[in-house]
Every structure is written in C-alpha cells, then in structure tokens.
Amino acid sequence: MKRGIDTNQMKTGALPARAPMTTGLVLDSIDYDERATMRAWENFLSDAPQCARDPVQVRSLIHDSWYRSATGGINAQGVEAPLNSNRDEIEYLTRANAELLSAARRPFASLGPLLEGTGAMLVLADSDGVLIEAIGDKKTLHDGMDIHLAIGGKWNEGAVGTNGIGTALWTGEPIFVHAAEHFCAGIKGWTCAGAPIRDPLDGKIIGVVDLSGYSPIFRPHNTALVAATARQIEKALAEQQQEQRTRLLEAFISSSPGYRGKDGLVIVDHRGRAIFCNNVPNGDTTEMTDGPIEPGRGRWLMNLPASGSDSDLAKALPAHLRSCHVTPLKLDGNLSGAALVFPAAPVVSGVAVINRAADKQLQAVTSMIVGESEKLLAAIDVACRVARSSGVTSLLIEGETGVGKELFARLVHAGSRRTDNDPFIALNCGAITRELFGSELFGHVAGAFTGASRDGKAGVFEQANGGVLSLDEIGELPLEIQPFLLRVLEERVVHRIGDSRGRPVDARLVASTNRDLKQEVAAGRFRSDLYYRIGAVSIRVPALRERGEDALLLVEHFNRHIADKAGSEPLRFSSLALDALQAYRWPGNVRELKNLMERLHILARDSTIDLRDLPWEITVGNRDGATMHNDNPAAMLEVPVCTFEDAERQAIRNALAAENGNLSKVAQRLGISRPTLYRKLDQYGIRRGFL
Template structure:
C-alpha cells in the first residue's frame, strides 16, 4: 500500500461497519487490504474488545528474569543489529522492538520519547502483543501470517492503538524454520513509509544469520565436549547429540527402527527436534522426556563452560562380527596427569601407558622419548617424574642439548671446579647430573650432543659417578635419565653422528609420541584447552571458531604439532578481528597447506604423494622466509618449529640461509 492509498476515514468507516455487523457492505464500498480484513475477522471471532487501549503487561522481576533466560539465544543474536539500528533511530520518532515466539516483548531500543510514549499502551518489555489478546498489530499479525506485514493507524483493531503505525517481520530458527520471534518498527503515524517492512525484514535476516553462526559454534562445541567426555564410544554404536533445547545437532549410525521412535523423523539428524521446543534444563529432565523405548540408550551429559548444554545418546550396536575393545585407559594413578597431558586418542593413551609403566618400575633407569618437534616430549618426561616414586621431593632438571655451545657442554652436564677453564666460576659449579641427584634428568634433543662428549655421558650412566671438569674426585649420583629427540637416532648411528653403545644404553625403553595429525580427535580438545587457558590468563572471553575455520584447523597437518597449535591460539587472541575466529583470521600457511595435504588423487602412488607433500612443504618454507625477510628466528616461530629443525629443512631443500 502506498501512502496515498490509505484513507483514514474510509478505514475507520469499514472498522465501524464491521463492529456493527455490516462488514460486507463496507468492503464493497471501500475494501481494506485483505490481510487486515482477515485479521479483523479473527479478532471478531475471538471476542477481542475493540475498545481496548493497551496490551497485557507482566513486569514482575521474576517474570522478566524468566523471559530473559528463556530468550537468551534470540537476544544474543539480535544484539548487534539492535545496537546499530537503535543508535540511528534516536530523534526519528521510531522504536525497534523484539518479541519472542509468544509475542511478548523482550527488548526495545530507539527514540527515547517514543519508547516513553509506548509505555502508555504497554509497548514495552513484558507486554504481550499477539492477535488473540490485543487484535491486529504488526507483531501479532506477523506471527499469524508468517511473513512481514505493516499495520498503519486505523488498520489496528483496538481503538487505543490506532494512533500508532508498525511493521513487523518474523524471525525463523535456522535449525528447523520454526518462527521464534518478531522484529518490529513502531511509532506514531507520521513515521509510516511503505519500505518500513523492508527494513524490519532485513533486520530479521541479520538476526537469523547470527543465530545460524551461533548454532554452528554450539554444535562444534558439543561435539568437542562429546570427544572429551565420552571416550568409550565405539564407531559401530549409534549416536545422537542434542542441545539443551532438545534439538538433534548430530546423528550417526542410528538404526532405522530407533529413528521411528522419535516425535519427528531424524532422516539426517539436522533440522529436527527430539524433544519439545522448551527443551530439558537438566540431564534428569532429559532422561525423563525420552520416549519409553529409548530410555535403554546410554545418556551422557555434555557441559560447555561448566554448564549443562546438551547430551549424547549412545545406542550400543546390537551385533558385531568382530569384538571391538574399549579404549585402554592409561595406568596413571594421579588426577594431575590429565591436567599435564591433554588427549583422548588411542595413540596418546598408548604412549601415556608406557610412560606410567616406566615411572612405576624400579628396574628401568633410562628412557628414550622420540617424536617430532613440538609434540610435547618434555611433558612426557615430566609425567614420568610426576608418577614415579621420586616425585614427592626429588628434583626435575631439564637440559636442552640443542641450546648449549660445544665449549660449555661438558660444564653444563658434569659441572666444573674453580679455575677449570677460562671463565669458570670461582666457586665451581654443579652440573645437571648433580642437580638432578635423586630425581629425573631430562636431556632434550640428545641428538644434538657433540660426538666427543658422548663417551663421558656413557661413563656416567654406566658407573653412576660424575666427575666435574678439572676434578679427579668422583661424586655418586642416582639419576633417572630421560632422553628425547626429534631425530631418528638409528640413522644417526648409521651415519656415525651418534655412538652406538650410547644409543643402546639410553634406549632401554622407547616411547614414540605421536604427531598431532595422527591423534584422532585431539586437535579439537587442544584448541579448547589452550583457548580457555589463555582466556583465563588474560581475563578475556574465550574465542569462538566459525565452522569453516574450525574445519580448516582440523584438516591442517600441523607440522609444528602442539607447539604450533598453542602459538596459533595465542596469536588469534591478540590479532583476531573479533571474538569469533573466521577463515580470514587464519594464517595463509594454514589455509593453503590444508589444501595441499588433502587426500591424494585417485591412482596416485605413495611416492608421488610423498613428492607432492614435500613440494608443498618447501613452498610454505620459502613463503615464510619471504614473509619474514629471511629472519630465521621469526620463520621458525611462524612455522611452529625449532631453529635446529629449520636449519635441517633449509639444508634438505638446498635453501641458502642468507635468503633475502
């Protein structure tokens, strides 16, 4: 309807004729719009008082708190749109309001005078504006029609609100398309413009987009919580994950006869509700709300930020051709272990189990930990110390062999007496072995140890006596030695860079710490762990990861492993454009390398795939060198690898260190 098509007198006459029972005559003479005529008819049939001057209002503190709590998701999604539009409405004579699915106002913003005037008709938070209580209006009629509508002045059914104009648009839940609210622009009749409906429709679409983003984030976090809290799930079991509003956000491997039990079919597990819209508030309510024949499933609560946010329904497979054992739990007796090493993958459980067995044994006095740079080898050394009988008061000494110059190696490891060499301490100095006496000595990156120092280390391990440089007096030491390396020491032995007898002495037991790309499910756990730790340390809220960005992080190969992942999360907390991390916030080496590490084309041989991956690795190394202008320290940090590893890669690909 154009402004010139509206006739105040004719509309009022049609309304009066309707109330007097002459609606047919009035419509033939000057018909009102069809949507208004139909709404008036519903009002007459429903017995609405046409002389009503205001909407019902509930403004008790308890009612408003309950209203806000039940509409928290909608309010959060509308916050940004309302902040932007609301500031623009000041002084315009218009206000923007948000109503829930029951037509009750939950937010209002805009021109202060108009908001004040709205109180006269209870156009305020807590006011109920459905057609069945206050007649034809922008909010209630939009809820009924399921589409944007405007109601101008005399088109309202109740006399007390005919001095207002309003345009409302329904907000639909992106999950299932159900109407969950209305956004409405209201004011006195002089603000009327036909395009007001376009404005509110656009605002409704923005709110729906924010809802979709939020739901995707919540779905991801529920899946992360399931990975963390339900480790005994087997792939042959059926699984449905629902959120706290009763929505099934994930469905996999559930037999058809089980799906038939649900109130609505769950053909894909998305876009359907397992429970009523109100949703359960506790795990007990959830279990009680399940249909009788579904209560035999295993129900696991899922918590996010310490709050109940959903549940996992696991349906054990009724028959299996091959028995699949439950994942073996590590034999670590202390709860501190879970805080030290984050991971639920079977590969990590196996490594942790070996470490705990070694720690609890009095027979094994040396341990070799192998793994790529950044996998957390020192954490395993600390785990052995924590679980061992030595842990109560014994020292833990870590020495990075790759960070010591050749000249100082003997002094750092074995100590020296006064005057042993130029620059030696006047009082002498105890070495790492003496400092670790009675406890654990961790020699990190032992493959970097100079060849001429290795015989002296072997002698100390064999005799359990250490001689300081410049001293002929032996000092007994009781040390549990843990060596770690990112090199293949067998190859180093074959190449003559590491002593064979020393290798066999330190490798009584070997633990292979798996790289992050082989730790199925642990990337999501570690992302959440570092995200929350950094947020607590800095006092900032945790970051939310958009679905596309989160998927890209899961697909990335993580050459720098856990260290690279931690560095990335710290970087995102500083540099991300907002609280939500989008694909654009991720570094180029992650977005590009994830594509390069995708599955090999059909028919590609293993050697061809290896060559393709190596070429991609070299390209990212050269790109990092160019981006950092050849600064090797920053290149190593950018790639999440150590300087020694960077040097080996430069040598491997024939790249000169003086790259410019």
C-alpha cells in the first residue's frame, strides 16, 4: 500500500504516524514550523498566481520550486515518482553512466555500512534525476519503494516537483528539502539533501548524490555530507579522466610516428570532447571561438562512430574539421577517442596557405557552413579556390531562397582579405526601387537629381573598394541598369551620377540569385553579356533536401547554438521526430530549419521533442509536394507544374491564400522583398482579391 497523505491529513497538517513531526520544531538552529509550512502550501495551491506576487512564508528556494512545480503541471496530490522498471532500459542507463557509477563506487562503499540502522539511504541519480544506485538502511530502502525512491525512479522537478534531487539539479547547488517543503503530498513525510555532481572536464552537471529518509533523520549537516560525497565523486572522475588522457596520448604516440611537434594536435575522448590541445590557439582555455584550429579543452567537437573504422571516423568529422588528419585511438580494443592533427603548413584545394591571417578568417567562416554532403563540400571547395585566386574578379552564386548564399559570399571575402580593414558590402537588389538603383550602385554628386544628397554620395562599388561587393538577387536588376554594371566590371572605373570624372575601384563582385539566369537571358530579362561576365565562375549551393543527413547536423548545430545563447540545455529529439525532420523536403531550406529550431525552443512543452511538437506540414504533409493536407488553404490551390514560371506563379498564389492577401506576410513567407513581390504580381497578372 502506498504511504500517501489523505485529504483530512492535508487539511489538519497531520502526517502519517510512522513519520511524526512536531509543530514549531527547531532543528539544529534552523527554524521549521510544520503546521505553518503546511498552511503555506495549502494557501499556495489555492492561489498560486497571488502567491507568486506575495510569497508565502517559506524559504525562497522552496517557494520558487513550488511555483515551477505548479506551473509545470505537477499533481500536488501525487504520492510517488514515475518509475521505469524495464530491465533493458535500466541496463542501458547503467552502461550510459558507467563512469559516474565507477567514480561513486568507493565513497558509496565506505558510507553504506555506516548508514545501517540510521533510517537513511544514499542514492545516486543521473543528469535527468533518474536513480541509478541506492544504498543504506535496509528498512528505509524497502520503504523507499513505496514512493519509487529506487533505481529507475525519476526525481527531477519536472516529474515529481520540489525534492532534494530535482531541486539540486535545477539550482546547481547543494540543498535540502524537508518534510512539508516537498511539493507532492505523498512525499511530505520524507526529508532529503542533494548535491549536484559536475563533470571535471566541462563543468556540466552529470548527476546528483542524495541522502533521504523519514523526517526525523533531518540534520542541517546532511547537506554538508552529500556535498562532500559529491566532491569525492568528482575527484574520482578527474582521476579517471586523467588516466584516460594519458593512455590516449600514449596510444597516439605509438600510432602516429609521422607527427611533427609543430603540427596542431587535439585529442578527443570517446564523447568527442577535446581533452588535450597542443599548438592550437586558445587551446588551454574554455573561452573558445568556432573554428577548426581553435578548439579548447572540454569543448565538444564531434560524435565518434560506433564502428571505429577509419572511413566512418573521417565521415563523422564536421565539415569545418575536414582539413585535419584524423586517427582513431583504441584502448583495450575499443574506440576510446581520436587524434585530430592540423598540419603546420595546411594546404587547401592544392594552394599552399601564405596569408595566415586570411586563412584564419577563411576557416572561421567555413566553420559556419554546417554540413557533410558531397554537393555542399564541392561548393565550399570552389568558393575557397575563388577566394585564394587573384585572377577571378567575379563569382555567381546560385541557389534557392534560404540555402545560405550570403555565407558563401562571406567565405570569398574572408579568403580574399589582405588587411583587417578590407570591406564587405552587401546590397539586396530586390529591396531597391527602380529609380534608386543607379544611385545605390554608382553613387551621385551633389544636386545630381531631385532629392540627391547635398554632399553627394558614394555608391556601393566605391564603398567596397579593396574588398568584396555582394549583390544579392541580382536577377532583379533592371535591364536599363545592366549595361552600366557591365561597364564598371570591364573597366574597373565607376562614374557617379552627374559626374564625368571616373573613379577607379578594385572590388571583387559576388553576385547571388535564386532565379535561373539562363532562363532569364532566354526570356530577354537579363543581358547575356552581363551573365557571361559575372558567371564565368559559378557555384550552385544545393537545396537542403539534396544534402542527405545534413538536415540532422543542422538540427544539432542550431539546437546547441540556441541553447548556449539562452543559457539552457539543448532539446532532445525522439527517433520518430528525427525521421520526420530527415524526410521533410524543406522548401525554405536552412532558414526554415533555423526558424523551426527557434520556435521549438520557445514553445516546446518539455525537453524532448516528439512528432506532436512538430508542425503539421512536417509530420503529415506529403513531402513530395503532390498532395497536401486538406485543412491547409494553400494546398487546395496547388496544381501540377511544368515550368519554373508556373511554379513561381503557383507559389505566390499559395502564399496569398495562406496569408489572406497580406503582402508583407506573403513577402516574408516567400523570402523576398515587397518590391520584388510587387513586380512578380504585375508580371504574372495576379491580384490580391482574385486568385
């Protein structure tokens, strides 16, 4: 039978007979009034919002935890924690926390016999508050089963409200929760003191050690006891990690006779975290910046494959680490880490690195392009070649909206930089009215036209002198302006509007477009001579649906980035959710995926994302685009398409229907500017009120 508290007991503040309490009890200099705490709890449950503004008379730590418990949907009448008794899952938990269990073995073995007959039990929980070890007084261990204070029981605040384990996990500090301070009625007869255990390598909380028993065992120094035990476990973990670090270094030395002392070296452990850095900038600090040559100790770098083969290990490297040499490191026949060697004289695309500062910038930008697919890596390779070439003065980047074309433009800029002051100027041609194109591109002198600046103005070509000019949506450039752009590219001289004097410019042009410029040329909307001038070297950035498992890498990347920025833990994804994300066609590409991750971090109901948390178009929409769910107004308008113009026309119709004719929202949904949308509506003869 469960030992809970019935309604009458809660009303009177009485507790079960086997857990007697004394009203107005003073516990070793800490004032605690059982009846007052019970009244505060009852008042809190009757009006939690008011109590949030006017805190009840309990410790602030307890009040804050009660509020989290209430707003998190915890049942205050609960009598037990959730329990997972599945043997396979318990075995998995044991394997996953093998290092933590090993480090706790000695302190638990020394304390276990001392707890017999004391009415206390000592438990170890993982980072999710799930119990993985329990020792102590046999009777208390037996009684703990009634509230699932046993191996497999889940004791984080999100599962059972205020308690020593869950609240220690939340606060990150040693704490105690005594009797009526618990949120759930069924555990108010217990007292507990918990202390978090942190990984010595990266400082993350990986578990909790907790002393629990019926309320008479309470002493303030119980908290000091568990804190000391947690420090012992952390010390044992540090010793284990130091031993592993030494063994991995020995394994690397024996397997890599060609390593040169001046090469950069990073050793990662079995979890893909850097545990040794040599000749790597900032390698001995935890304040790190992204990039293949700046990992710091404790930083997560990669996931090691289960197979341990050289080929699988090479594939597991993130794209920004592909320039290094990777070697698997095995201990006792098992893959236990890897060595990443960065040659002192790196070679990129067959061109030796000469400008070290530019190379560092190039690597930093490359690290921002997340993915491992062959198409993406091929595009990165071309961009790096162009960046390092002095003979290529212009580049055309083609790709759908949202694929990250601007990152490639910045990649070219990073590799082309000669000084830290080389500018990068970006201009979106789709956001400029026809009348202002000439002034924005080439500049004007004072009084050149009505509304001209009194002092004149330099155009973007002059502003980009010595650096890179990025013209996005160049397909929107009016026909009458295109000859002037071609002339500037040919002569490297710009004439401001209203000025006969030419001004020399030395700027590399990177043009990008989401349109098929060949078709635009054939339709007479884009000059062929300009197309061949800017498109001598071109890059096609692949759509996300063409990049295989890159979608999952981007999910992980944005998940960690958003979590780090918010100071929270990354979300977890069920296998079904990951399958759905992998299968989705991503019409909005990387931008759509990033927006989805930001939305999930804001709206997710808990830390694990399942199918129910994903938008309907990902979970039930047909990913081939042939049919869509009938409750989507845009879907009912879709028809089979044959040409690019048909597809574009239909996309605009769908967006208008979905946004009820709101042009600002339509432009945002399509990823284009309002002026571009107006031109498209005029081009296809579409009116908002008649679809």
